[in-house]
Each structure stands twice: as structure tokens, then as C-alpha cells.
Amino acid sequence: MNETPPTDAGTRADTVDYETVDRRVLVIGAGAAGARTAIELVERGVDPADVLVVGKRAHGDAHTTWARGGINGALGTLDPEDDWTIHAADTLTEGHSLNDPGKVETVTRRMPGILRELEDWGMEFSRTESGDIDQRYFGAQSFRRTAFAGDYTGEALLDALVDRAQALSIPYRENVFVSRILADDGRVLGAVGTDLDTGEFVVFDAEVVVLAAGGYTGLYRRHSSRDDENTADGPALAYQAGATLMDMEFVQFHPTGMVGKRYGESWDGRLVTEAVRGEGGRLYNAEGERFMERYSPDQMELDARDVVARAIAKEIADGRGTDSGGVYLDISHRGRDFIETRLPRMYERFAELGVDMAEEPVEVAPTAHYGMGGVRVDDEGETDVDGLYAIGETMAGVHGANRLGGNSLAETVAYGAVTGEAVADRLAEREVHGADELGEHAAVHLHDLADLANSDGTYDPAAVFDDLRSLLWDHTGILRDADGLENGVAGLEELRERASDLAVGDRTSASYEFALDLGFALLTADAVLRSARERTESRGAHFRTDFPDATPEWRRNVVVRSDSVGTMDLSTSPVGTPSDAVQAALDRGYELDYHQLE
Incomplete structure (x- = not known):
């Protein structure tokens, strides 16, 4: 057990006890991205004892399990003309040409091999009659490219990765909330966390830190995550350490x-997984109209998520929604046997709630689902901070202005492999450095955490967090305008004042965790609002009613940095150019023919 030294010339001479954990690589986040990174490290010769995976929840309980629809890779099982260049072209088209083409090509090139690798590791894919990995259409893709395991693909993926990690004896530690990345002079030193079971502080001494801590859609009032997930840990931790954020205005609202x-x-x-629409589900308003005929007569329910989400929002706004503020999704025409086989978890969920999907529609409305933005990284996943990497939903670049369905799981495992390979090479080339006086770098934050616990303020952290969620939903939701965004930025100031006067329990309490989440949330919400205000056009998931059209001059990424005095500074940067092979696929203009699903 260690103690922090006095801080700030003795003005806070009390000490705080903490545990020190020394590893060469610390992976923060125990979902698919973090697990795949750790696996790659060990398979490339890194001693498992030099690696530690930490997560906020029990091991194997990660947001990955909620990704049900599928994982993309151009295997060509049913459509042999498909290949990785067409997958890349679809991804760039869906991203409204704001993606980083190099990162897109990295993912799409690797995915066929990674799907085969997952098959070798025991992932329980759904199969064709001949025993091959089955594939299906998944919103706005040109071919049947989405591999799946019924409608529980994320769960099957994480199970396979956890089994592989355990077979490699990769150490993990659960129920640890990492609240600060330690860095000095542009180089990562480690991290600080709290063991949520014991309340003990933990200081991690690490040469490399990999952030695989999820995204930020849990900051919205209606969202598809559990309430304690995707609360902006990853982007906020990176930004506080000196990294740059990008594309934060692009938040995908899943239609259903x-x-x-x-x-x-x-x-x-x-x-309600997109697989329901992928398998032929139809959308109807409260008047019984199949309304997608008005908005996308060719692709109908399988058009891009932003198109379908805005269509549903428009139907509801125009008074054609249900009494609960939704529309109906109906797949009953496919028959009971088909639904039970292809959508087993959805069927079971609704059956337990008293709804028979084989007999009646389910009620749906858009929900915040995925943040395309995140931390800006290089081709190997490294941030502006030497030794700090960000992957999975924490990173930006792959998805651009809107994410292609089935690409989120693909990104996690593809970049897990890429970053694991890069870090393994880095460790082989460098000596173990160890951070001198690590406690001094951690001291201020440890004292702040100690002061936060048991603080006797006015406001409940969970209540302030709920108000933040409502603010983002109201001011930077599916439809945005200048007045709403300005009001949102101003509203954050009042929430910050309340957040400085919190009533918090001990370090094992839910209120302590909510208070930490709130700090991340306020920072990230500010970046989302300011980035949305900066982009005076509509593109992909970002729709401005006062600037309804996309403009060529806005084919740029909005980046967010902290300036020399800690103020949030916004600028733009140009987008790269696809390779000749991918450009050729774009020029051929592949597009899904909706009639193939009828």
C-alpha cells in the first residue's frame, strides 16, 4: 500500500492510500475491442503477466453483448461477387464521405479473415444448409455481407473472445472505474481508478494504455445502452490526457x-435489432400506412439508419404516431417458425412482455445508439499522446457521418487486432521505462477523489445526470438548429454549477460512480453541442433544420482540442482520399435492390 505525498506546497498535506499495479500494457474496457487487443498481444509473444484488462463491470458483462444484429465481412457466402472494396465503398457512402478512407480499408480488408478466425475460436455463427457462415442484408449494404448468430451476435462474439483470452491466461480485473489517464510531457504514464467493490484507490503504472471504453450515447435521455454504459468514459479520459476528439456531432439514432x-x-x-428489418420487417404508422414509401421508395425499411430514423420522427411529429409516440414494426408476415429461428432473442423478449411477434407488431421509436465521433487516432490507433491508444467506439474515423449497420462489431475486432499488433511491436523495440514518482502525478486526482466521496453537497448526481440527458435530447437530438444548440451550450453552465455541489456517498456507492460519470458527461456533451453548432450543414446523422442541405465545403472533420489554458478549441481538417481500388467500387455505384427481400 502506498500514500500520496503532500500536494501544492503543503496546502493539502493529508495523504491518501492507494494500491499500485505495474503492467507494461493496461487495457481499459473488457468488451470485444479490449479483449481482442489483449489476445493479439499475447499471441504475438507478449507475456500475459505484462498485460491487464480492466472493466467497470463483471468480466464478460460488456455492452458488446447488446449488439445483436451482426458483424460485417465480405465472405461472399451467398453473393460471391462481393469483396472488401465494395464493403469499403458502402461504408464510405453510408458515412457521407467523411470517413477516414485508410481506416475504412483497414477494417474491410481484415474482416473476412477475422470472421474465419472467430469461427476457429468457436463463435457460434448461424449457418447455411451447406454449413457455411450465413450472411444477410443489413441496412444499406449492397450485398448479403452481415454474418450473425441468430439475433445475439454480440453475445456470441464476446463469449468466443473471453474463452480465447482465458485459454491464453490473460489477466483481468473487474469492477474498477478508471477516472484519469496519467500523462506527462505528451507521454502516457498510467491511470488512476477506484475498486468499486472495496472503495480502494488503484494507480496503474503502464508503458501503454489502450482505451476501449465505449462511446457516449448513454448521455441521451432515450438510448439503447444500459444506464451505466456508454457514458463517455473513453473520449473524456483521452481528452483530459491531451488527445484530440473528432466528429463528435455525429450521433446515430437507431430507428427502432x-x-x-x-x-x-x-x-x-x-x-429492437435492425435484423428485424433485415429479415423483412415493415414499418407502419398509426394510420396503417407503410410510410417508408414516402421517404425511400426504393430501399424502404432498409435505407440508411439516419434516413429511417428521420422518417419515423417526421411521422410522429406530423401526428401519425401512436399514443406512446412511436410507430409499428411488423414481421408477422414471415411466420412463426422463421421468426423463432432467425430472431430468437427478440421473439423471446417480446413474448416475456406479452407480445407475440408472430401475431402482432411491436411499437418502436428512434433511440440514441452510436457515436460516430470519438478520439482522433493514427492508422494503428494511437492518439496524440505517446503510448495512449483508443479503439472501438472510443475512436473516430471509421464511420464518418453515419455508421453502416454491422460495422461496429467489425471495427472492434479489426482494430483490436491492428492495435494489438502495433503495441506488441512497440514493446519488443523499447526498454521497460517505469514512471518515476508515479504517486506525485496521481496525487491531485487522488485527493480530489477522496474529497468527492462522502461530500455533503446539495444535488444528487443521478438527478443532474438525468437533466443532462434531457438537455442533449432536446437540443442536439435528431433535428437541430442554431437556437437549440446555443440554448444547450448555455444550459450546460447551469448543470456545471450544480455538479460542483454534489451529495455523494462512499466510494462503493452508486452516487460516487454517477458523480464520476457526470464529470465525463459534461465534458463530452460540451464537445457534442459545440461541434454540432460548428457544422452549418446537414450530413448523415447530423441534421440542421436551419441548414438542411449538405455542402461540398463542409466535407471536413470537426476536431476538438484543449488549448493552452484548458479551453475547448474547435477547428476543421480535410478528409483523405480512397485507394484506386475502392474508388473504382464507388464509381461502379453498387446499391441494394430492395426487391431482393420481398
Whole structure:
């Protein structure tokens, strides 16, 4: 057990006890991206004892399990003409040409081999009659490219990765909340966390830190995550350490989240997988109209998520929604046997709630689902801070202005492999450095954490967090305008004042965790609002009613940095150019023919 030294010339001479954990590589986040990184490290010769994976929840309980629809890779099982260049072209098209083409090509090139690798590791894919990995259409893709395991693909993926990691004896530590990345002179030194079971502080001494801590859609009032997930840990931790954020204005609202009193409050916003539409589900308004004929007569329900989400929002706004503020999604025409086989978890979920999908529609409305923005990284996943990497939903660049369905899981495992390879090479080339006087770098934050616990303020952290969620939903939701964004930025100031006067329990309490989440949330919400205000056009998931069209001059990424005095500074940077092979696929203009699903 260690103690922090006095801080600030003795003005706070009390000491704080903490545990020190020394590893060459610290992976923060135990979902698919973090697990795949750790696996790659060990398979490339890094001693498992030099690696530690930490997560906020029990091992194997990560947001990955909620990704049900599928994982993309151009295997060509059913459509042999498909290949990685067409997958890349679809990704760039869906991203409205704001993606980093190099990162897109990295993911799409690697995915066929990674799907085969996952098959070798025991992932339980759904199969064709001949025993091959089955694939299906998944919103706005040109071919059947989405591999799946029923409608529980994320769960099957994480199970396979956890089994592989355990077979390699990769150490992990669960229920640890990492609240600060330690860095000095542009180089990462480690991290500080709290063991949520014991309340003990932990200081991690690490040469390399990999952030695989998820995204930021849990900051919205209606969202598809559990309430303690995707609360902006990853982007905020990186930004506080000196990294740059990018594309934060692009938040994907999945068209079909659960809505309606019959489901209960705990299910509000939970995802009804896109696979329901991929398997032929149809959308109807309260008047019984199949309304996508008005908005996308060719692709219908399988158009891009932003198109379908805005269509549903428009139907509801125009008074054609249900009493609960939703529309109906109906797949009953496909028959009971088909639904039970292809969508087993969805069928079971709704059956438990008293709804038979084989007999009646389910009620849905848009829900915040994925943040395309995140931390700006290089081709190997490294941030502006030497030794700090960010992957999975924490990173930006792959998805551009809107994410292609099935690409989120693909990104996690593809970049897990890429970053694991890069870090393994880095460790082989460098001596172990160890951070001198690590406690001094951690001291101020440790004292702040100690002061936060048991603080006797006025406001409940969970209540302030809920108000933040409402603010983002109201001011930077599906439809945005200048007045709303300005009001949102101004509203954050009042929330910051309340956040400085919190009533918090001990370090094992839910209120302590909410207070830490709130700090991340305020920072990240500011970046989202300011980036949305900066982009005076509509592109992908970012729709400005006062600037409804996309403009060529805005084919640039909005980047967010902290300036020399700690103020949030926004600028733009140009987008790269696809390779000749991918450009050729773009020029050929592949597009999904909706009739193939009828």
C-alpha cells in the first residue's frame, strides 16, 4: 500500500492510500475491442503477466453483448461477387464521405479473415444448409455481407473472445472505474481508478494504455445502452490526457428502440435489432400506412439508419404516431417458425412482455445508439499522446457521418487486432521505462477523489445526470438548429454549477460512480453541442433544420482540442482520399435492390 505525498506546497498535506499495479500494457474496457487487443498481444509473444484488462463491470458483462444484429465481412457466402472494396465503398457512402478512407480499408480488408478466425475460436455463427457462415442484408449494404448468430451476435462474439483470452491466461480485473489517464510531457504514464467493490484507490503504472471504453450515447435521455454504459468514459479520459476528439456531432439514432407503456420504463429505448428489418420487417404508422414509401421508395425499411430514423420522427411529429409516440414494426408476415429461428432473442423478449411477434407488431421509436465521433487516432490507433491508444467506439474515423449497420462489431475486432499488433511491436523495440514518482502525478486526482466521496453537497448526481440527458435530447437530438444548440451550450453552465455541489456517498456507492460519470458527461456533451453548432450543414446523422442541405465545403472533420489554458478549441481538417481500388467500387455505384427481400 502506498500514500500520496503532500500536494501544492503543503496546502493539502493529508495523504491518501492507494494500491499500485505495474503492467507494461493496461487495457481499459473488457468488451470485444479490449479483449481482442489483449489476445493479439499475447499471441504475438507478449507475456500475459505484462498485460491487464480492466472493466467497470463483471468480466464478460460488456455492452458488446447488446449488439445483436451482426458483424460485417465480405465472405461472399451467398453473393460471391462481393469483396472488401465494395464493403469499403458502402461504408464510405453510408458515412457521407467523411470517413477516414485508410481506416475504412483497414477494417474491410481484415474482416473476412477475422470472421474465419472467430469461427476457429468457436463463435457460434448461424449457418447455411451447406454449413457455411450465413450472411444477410443489413441496412444499406449492397450485398448479403452481415454474418450473425441468430439475433445475439454480440453475445456470441464476446463469449468466443473471453474463452480465447482465458485459454491464453490473460489477466483481468473487474469492477474498477478508471477516472484519469496519467500523462506527462505528451507521454502516457498510467491511470488512476477506484475498486468499486472495496472503495480502494488503484494507480496503474503502464508503458501503454489502450482505451476501449465505449462511446457516449448513454448521455441521451432515450438510448439503447444500459444506464451505466456508454457514458463517455473513453473520449473524456483521452481528452483530459491531451488527445484530440473528432466528429463528435455525429450521433446515430437507431430507428427502432422500444417505446410504449406496455413494455415498462426499464425497456424504454432498448434496441429492437435492425435484423428485424433485415429479415423483412415493415414499418407502419398509426394510420396503417407503410410510410417508408414516402421517404425511400426504393430501399424502404432498409435505407440508411439516419434516413429511417428521420422518417419515423417526421411521422410522429406530423401526428401519425401512436399514443406512446412511436410507430409499428411488423414481421408477422414471415411466420412463426422463421421468426423463432432467425430472431430468437427478440421473439423471446417480446413474448416475456406479452407480445407475440408472430401475431402482432411491436411499437418502436428512434433511440440514441452510436457515436460516430470519438478520439482522433493514427492508422494503428494511437492518439496524440505517446503510448495512449483508443479503439472501438472510443475512436473516430471509421464511420464518418453515419455508421453502416454491422460495422461496429467489425471495427472492434479489426482494430483490436491492428492495435494489438502495433503495441506488441512497440514493446519488443523499447526498454521497460517505469514512471518515476508515479504517486506525485496521481496525487491531485487522488485527493480530489477522496474529497468527492462522502461530500455533503446539495444535488444528487443521478438527478443532474438525468437533466443532462434531457438537455442533449432536446437540443442536439435528431433535428437541430442554431437556437437549440446555443440554448444547450448555455444550459450546460447551469448543470456545471450544480455538479460542483454534489451529495455523494462512499466510494462503493452508486452516487460516487454517477458523480464520476457526470464529470465525463459534461465534458463530452460540451464537445457534442459545440461541434454540432460548428457544422452549418446537414450530413448523415447530423441534421440542421436551419441548414438542411449538405455542402461540398463542409466535407471536413470537426476536431476538438484543449488549448493552452484548458479551453475547448474547435477547428476543421480535410478528409483523405480512397485507394484506386475502392474508388473504382464507388464509381461502379453498387446499391441494394430492395426487391431482393420481398
